[in-house]
Amino acid sequence: DQQVKQNSPSLSVQEGRISILNCDYTNSMFDYFLWYKKYPAEGPTFLISISSIKDKNEDGRFTVFLNKSAKHLSLHIVPSQPGDSAVYFCAARGTDKLIFGTGTRLQVFP
Amino acid sequence: KAGVTQTPRYLIKTRGQQVTLSCSPISGHRSVSWYQQTPGQGLQFLFEYFSETQRNKGNFPGRFSGRQFSNSRSEMNVSTLELGDSALYLCASSLQGAGMNTEAFFGQGTRLTVV
Numbered sequence: 476d477q478q479v480k481q482n483s484p485s486l487s488v489q490e491g492r493i494s495i496l497n498c499d500y501t502n503s504m505f506d507y508f509l510w511y512k513k514y515p516a517e518g519p520t521f522l523i524s525i526s527s528i529k530d531k532n533e534d535g536r537f538t539v540f541l542n543k544s545a546k547h548l549s550l551h552i553v554p555s556q557p558g559d560s561a562v563y564f565c566a567a568r569g570t571d572k573l574i575f576g577t578g579t580r581l582q583v584f585p
Numbered sequence: 586k587a588g589v590t591q592t593p594r595y596l597i598k599t600r601g602q603q604v605t606l607s608c609s610p611i612s613g614h615r616s617v618s619w620y621q622q623t624p625g626q627g628l629q630f631l632f633e634y635f636s637e638t639q640r641n642k643g644n645f646p647g648r649f650s651g652r653q654f655s656n657s658r659s660e661m662n663v664s665t666l667e668l669g670d671s672a673l674y675l676c677a678s679s680l681q682g683a684g685m686n687t688e689a690f691f692g693q694g695t696r697l698t699v700v
Contacts, residue, residue, distance in 0.1 A: 518691030
């Protein structure tokens with residue numbers, strides 16, 4: 476039972492445009508959400524997070540939006556850069572553990 | 586400060602064998618979590634250790650086990666290896682545990698191939 480879902484396995488975006496990565500969850504008890512970025516042959520690195528008491532959090536080019544009623548969060552990257560090409564995982568905090576989605580591979584082309 | 590160190594980076598084993606993977610967390614971090622990453626499955630939680638005690642466990646068979654030492658270093662053992670155990674195994678360290686609103690830092694992972 477996948478409690479955190481990323482339904483788009485891949486996304487291709489032109490450099491300079493906006494990248495929107497989506498994530499859905501099923502458990503309304505999740506109270507904290509995170510995005511991680513992963514390059515090949517490296518471990519995931521923390522990108523940005525949001526508490527369930529907020530609906531938006533911004534950090535430079537990265538913004539995460541949370542829609543609790545829809546149990547949906549999204550990561551916006553503006554403007555997208557070639558260095559953003561990686562696999563992005565969303566994660567939700569459950570009881571004493573992080574539950575990850577299956578990841579979305581983002582490719583930013585010139 | 587040094588990051589999370591996982592050894593070995595790559596491993597090839599035969600079906601039926603057992604394997605031990607090692608993870609050294611960031612100095613001062615007491616929580617170590619293990620994850621399995623396979624294509625299409627994302628990061629599946631294996632278990633978490635905190636102060637030498639297993640605090641949480643995912644839905645993996647008993648062939649997967651782990652332990653944590655007094656210096657917070659952790660090992661994960663998989664016995665009777667199956668082809669489906671081929672994956673990237675990641676460990677993450679954090680101060681209090683990923684469930685405690687503290688950031689988790691990942692190692693580079695160990696790529697296990699079972700032939």
